Amino acid sequence: MIRLSRLADYGVVLMTHIAGDAERPCAAHAVAAATRIPEPTVSKVLKALSRHGLLESHRGVNGGYTLARAPSEISVTEIIAAVDGPIAMTECLDADGGACSLETFCPTRGSWLKINNAIRQALDEISLADMIAPTLLFPPPAAPGERRRLIS
Amino acid sequence: MIRLSRLADYGVVLMTHIAGDAERPCAAHAVAAATRIPEPTVSKVLKALSRHGLLESHRGVNGGYTLARAPSEISVTEIIAAVDGPIAMTECLDADGGACSLETFCPTRGSWLKINNAIRQALDEISLADMIAPTLLFPPPAAPGERRRLIS
DNA sequence: GCGAATGAGGACCGCTACAGTCCTGTATGT
DNA sequence: ACATACAGGACTGTAGCGGTCCTCATTCGC
Numbered sequence: 284m285i286r287l288s289r290l291a292d293y294g295v296v297l298m299t300h301i302a303g304d305a306e307r308p309c310a311a312h313a314v315a316a317a318t319r320i321p322e323p324t325v326s327k328v329l330k331a332l333s334r335h336g337l338l339e340s341h342r343g344v345n346g347g348y349t350l351a352r353a354p355s356e357i358s359v360t361e362i363i364a365a366v367d368g369p370i371a372m373t374e375c376l377d378a379d380g381g382a383c384s385l386e387t388f389c390p391t392r393g394s395w396l397k398i399n400n401a402i403r404q405a406l407d408e409i410s411l412a413d414m415i416a417p418t419l420l421f422p423p424p425a426a427p428g429e430r431r432r433l434i435s
Numbered sequence: 436m437i438r439l440s441r442l443a444d445y446g447v448v449l450m451t452h453i454a455g456d457a458e459r460p461c462a463a464h465a466v467a468a469a470t471r472i473p474e475p476t477v478s479k480v481l482k483a484l485s486r487h488g489l490l491e492s493h494r495g496v497n498g499g500y501t502l503a504r505a506p507s508e509i510s511v512t513e514i515i516a517a518v519d520g521p522i523a524m525t526e527c528l529d530a531d532g533g534a535c536s537l538e539t540f541c542p543t544r545g546s547w548l549k550i551n552n553a554i555r556q557a558l559d560e561i562s563l564a565d566m567i568a569p570t571l572l573f574p575p576p577a578a579p580g581e582r583r584r585l586i587s
Numbered sequence: 588g589c590g591a592a593t594g595a596g597g598a599c600c601g602c603t604a605c606a607g608t609c610c611t612g613t614a615t616g617t
Numbered sequence: 618a619c620a621t622a623c624a625g626g627a628c629t630g631t632a633g634c635g636g637t638c639c640t641c642a643t644t645c646g647c
Contacts, residue, residue: 289634310593311594327636343643344593345593345646397561397565398561401554401558406554463623475607476606479606481623485624493615493623497617498623
């Protein structure tokens with residue numbers, strides 16, 4: 284029903300992997316090999332993450348990516364936002380808005396904001412450190428690259 | 436970042452409209468005219484909602500749809516689930532799952548479940564009645580039919 | 588200084604799934 | 618009997634996502 288884009292999912296997986304590899308810079312191809320995610324895609328996601336200040340990049344030989352902050356200081360929200368970006372948000376604001384407002388004053392808007400906040404808060408409370416923590420008392424591992432991960 | 440499908444959005448808007456029109460059955464074309472959503476689409480969404488027990492349908496002349504339950508007994512989660520369906524959920528379960536589990540044991544899985552629950556809970560707590568309530572102390576009305584409504 | 592390694596940034600493209608439409612059948616009330 | 622309205626499915630166009638590739642900039646080792 285509510286879905287997370289595949290790339291955003293990748294983003295979280297990649298971040299957790301880099302967080303697990305401590306201080307040494309992780310090259311894109313190394314992370315790709317470890318996570319089994321196609322390398323060009325990994326590169327794309329990592330670039331987005333570094334552009335948004337979640338990763339630091341180091342060029343040249345033995346370069347790669349390192350976390351820009353401590354895992355506990357990075358929320359899942361940030362990761363998702365960095366990869367997927369705040370698309371569509373503007374469409375609701377700068378769009379015509381007249382097609383609906385004419386008859387119905389869209390009373391649902393206020394509630395949507397409430398829902399938005401609730402979800403955002405739930406995501407904000409989970410940091411990258413929480414993702415690394417061994418919460419995997421859970422049965423079978425899921426593929427990180429299935430089509431789309433259901434959220435709710 | 437996390438998006439709601441357009442049809443699910445429609446679902447909520449349509450439900451609130453029908454809830455506002457009390458006991459009288461609302462014909463699909465009437466709801467379409469009121470909400471400015473194309474009629475075939477309205478029909479499609481209403482059919483889905485009734486198939487999932489959120490609406491009751493009445494055929495024949497003067498037929499239409501009525502709420503199956505009180506607005507306070509219908510959660511937003513149900514509406515979204517009825518329209519969008521639990522797609523992709525299975526992909527995570529019945530998929531190969533081996534592409535990832537080989538090297539990384541996908542430690543993120545446990546956290547995802549936690550996030551899922553948090554979001555689900557946030558949505559469950561909001562009923563259709565809450566959506567109708569005059570929470571619209573908010574500035575401008577949003578179009579109900581923009582491309583996609585951002586959630587977080 | 589030169590070359591290899593690696594990230595940066597964009598262009599491009601196929602495919603899937605969503606959104607929308609239409610058609611035929613069925614039920615109900617006048 | 619007929620008009621109205623829902624039921625259920627088939628069909629289709631398309632936007633956006635996921636993925637690939639290419640070129641340039643930067644850094645390190647030799």
